[in-house]
Amino acid sequence: MTAAASARDRARAELTREIKDEARRQLAAEGPQRLSLRAVARELGMVSSALYRYFPSRDDLLTALIIDAYNALGASAERAVAGVPRADIRGRWRACCHAVRDWALANPHEYALIYGSPVPGYRAPRETVGPAGRVATVIGGLLADGWSARAAALDGSGGKAAAAVVGQPPRAGEPLPEGLAAQAAVVAAAIAPGTPAPVIARGLIAWTQLFGMTSFELFGQLVGSADPADAFFSYAVDAMADFVGLP
Amino acid sequence: MTAAASARDRARAELTREIKDEARRQLAAEGPQRLSLRAVARELGMVSSALYRYFPSRDDLLTALIIDAYNALGASAERAVAGVPRADIRGRWRACCHAVRDWALANPHEYALIYGSPVPGYRAPRETVGPAGRVATVIGGLLADGWSARAAALDGSGGKAAAAVVGQPPRAGEPLPEGLAAQAAVVAAAIAPGTPAPVIARGLIAWTQLFGMTSFELFGQLVGSADPADAFFSYAVDAMADFVGLP
DNA sequence: TGTACATCAGTGAACGCGCGTTCACTGATGTAC
DNA sequence: TGTACATCAGTGAACGCGCGTTCACTGATGTAC
Numbered sequence: 001m002t003a004a005a006s007a008r009d010r011a012r013a014e015l016t017r018e019i020k021d022e023a024r025r026q027l028a029a030e031g032p033q034r035l036s037l038r039a040v041a042r043e044l045g046m047v048s049s050a051l052y053r054y055f056p057s058r059d060d061l062l063t064a065l066i067i068d069a070y071n072a073l074g075a076s077a078e079r080a081v082a083g084v085p086r087a088d089i090r091g092r093w094r095a096c097c098h099a100v101r102d103w104a105l106a107n108p109h110e111y112a113l114i115y116g117s118p119v120p121g122y123r124a125p126r127e128t129v130g131p132a133g134r135v136a137t138v139i140g141g142l143l144a145d146g147w148s149a150r151a152a153a154l155d156g157s158g159g160k161a162a163a164a165v166v167g168q169p170p171r172a173g174e175p176l177p178e179g180l181a182a183q184a185a186v187v188a189a190a191i192a193p194g195t196p197a198p199v200i201a202r203g204l205i206a207w208t209q210l211f212g213m214t215s216f217e218l219f220g221q222l223v224g225s226a227d228p229a230d231a232f233f234s235y236a237v238d239a240m241a242d243f244v245g246l247p
Numbered sequence: 248m249t250a251a252a253s254a255r256d257r258a259r260a261e262l263t264r265e266i267k268d269e270a271r272r273q274l275a276a277e278g279p280q281r282l283s284l285r286a287v288a289r290e291l292g293m294v295s296s297a298l299y300r301y302f303p304s305r306d307d308l309l310t311a312l313i314i315d316a317y318n319a320l321g322a323s324a325e326r327a328v329a330g331v332p333r334a335d336i337r338g339r340w341r342a343c344c345h346a347v348r349d350w351a352l353a354n355p356h357e358y359a360l361i362y363g364s365p366v367p368g369y370r371a372p373r374e375t376v377g378p379a380g381r382v383a384t385v386i387g388g389l390l391a392d393g394w395s396a397r398a399a400a401l402d403g404s405g406g407k408a409a410a411a412v413v414g415q416p417p418r419a420g421e422p423l424p425e426g427l428a429a430q431a432a433v434v435a436a437a438i439a440p441g442t443p444a445p446v447i448a449r450g451l452i453a454w455t456q457l458f459g460m461t462s463f464e465l466f467g468q469l470v471g472s473a474d475p476a477d478a479f480f481s482y483a484v485d486a487m488a489d490f491v492g493l494p
Numbered sequence: 495t496g497t498a499c500a501t502c503a504g505t506g507a508a509c510g511c512g513c514g515t516t517c518a519c520t521g522a523t524g525t526a527c
Numbered sequence: 528t529g530t531a532c533a534t535c536a537g538t539g540a541a542c543g544c545g546c547g548t549t550c551a552c553t554g555a556t557g558t559a560c
Contacts, residue, residue: 117363179478212459
């Protein structure tokens with residue numbers, strides 16, 4: 001009786017979700033290491049040992065939250081990018097960056113959970129790597145699109161590429177340190193096929209800049225300089241778009 | 248009897264240092280939130296309540312460690328920069344960036360303590376802001392030196408500034424979003440007198456990039472792309488030197 | 495220089511807390527014949 | 528369709544742990560006259 005079987009299964013799925021929701025709520029209120037199974041159970045009106053039917057240990061609950069956080073951030077970036085016309089590559093880049101920032105500001109503890117200091121004694125298992133890569137994959141796609149758009153423009157107009165606010169865009173033949181060229185090739189193969197290594201290398205810089213800036217804002221490091229950070233963030237996003245050569 | 252008075256005082260200062268050293272050791276071994284007064288006391292062969300003669304609470308001990316960490320990192324950057332001839336501005340920038348990274352890799356938990364997610368329930372008091380600004384102050388000095396060197400060269404050579412690998416250096420008149428221009432002016436006044444706002448704005452980008460990249464390396468976010476990160480790091484440091492217009 | 499007093503460092507016991515995890519159990523929900 | 532059995536969810540008590548902090552105390556070190 002599949003319908004009946006899935007009745008129990010559905011109850012199970014629902015409670016699993018409720019546990020995660022409550023855990024997420026506590027995460028938001030207290031931070032990652034204050035997350036306690038007992039408190040979650042208490043809030044749900046269960047006895048703490050009951051949670052062990054759903055998560056074999058506290059670390060497994062944490063892992064589930066981490067995966068959810070990566071997925072939520074990734075989905076938010078993907079959604080934002082999909083909302084901009086495909087040809088407007090710079091607009092998609094802006095959308096991606098702002099989606100990252102907005103999600104981080106809206107979910108500071110979840111952001112800290114995945115991009116802050118690693119939780120001590122906790123080692124991220126394999127299942128996190130897929131979700132963890134979603135934003136990078138989006139960025140890789142934009143780099144690839146940006147490169148091919150620019151390559152097409154160069155062919156057509158004899159070098160009159162889009163004006164850059166912040167400097168010359170990367171060129172395919174630019175020299176790179178050897179180790180980096182190899183790493184960039186691997187990255188390109190994975191998320192930005194056909195994109196030359198120098199573009200990827202700059203993309204890595206922009207990627208680290210984006211998250212560095214976001215973390216700094218969230219963790220209070222911009223107080224006294226670029227806080228509030230709205231203007232700085234937008235400026236940096238555009239500067240980095242130029243830097244990686246987006247049209 | 249000042250000498251005798253300072254005998255007791257010296258004993259006190261020494262034990263205070265020993266407590267911090269032991270706490271730092273535990274920090275390195277276990278991470279910030281595993282730091283426990285009882286464990287520190289145990290290791291020192293004291294009873295836990297004795298620590299309250301030295302630190303009024305666990306948070307105060309944490310604060311002391313945070314200040315020490317900022318100072319250690321700041322001193323390390325200052326030392327590295329001072330070891331390079333004053334005129335070699337790019338060399339000093341490189342030294343500064345690599346000092347930050349090297350210190351972070353050598354003291355990962357202390358780095359996480361100050362640049363990772365904020366410790367929950369802990370609010371950094373005033374005394375941290377001075378030490379926290381030391382690296383930024385170093386960078387501000389380099390931006391100022393870079394700008395005045397470039398301004399001098401422009402005057403002398405009619406615009407033939409140093410060749411940039413990565414694009415055109417910032418110009419004084421470049422447009423900035425309004426809020427950012429004001430913030431940049433404040434920053435300039437504090438740590439880079441006479442430096443135009445666009446240079447400062449790019450400096451902020453480079454600053455966030457430096458720490459973003461370092462945090463990503465330390466927190467394992469570069470695994471699968473730019474790990475090991477030596478080549479990428481050096482490349483990014485040079486790219487950012489161009490980006491902020493260092494000669 | 496010697497004595498009476500004040501200051502301070504360190505002790506040891508105790509308070510009250512919350513945590514993760516285990517285990518034998520009860521009762522309800524599902525399955526097989 | 529009805530019964531006997533298996534599976535699973537949730538209970539409640541318990542284990543053992545370590546933590547931060549307080550408090551009254553002892554004894555040593557310093558200070559004032």
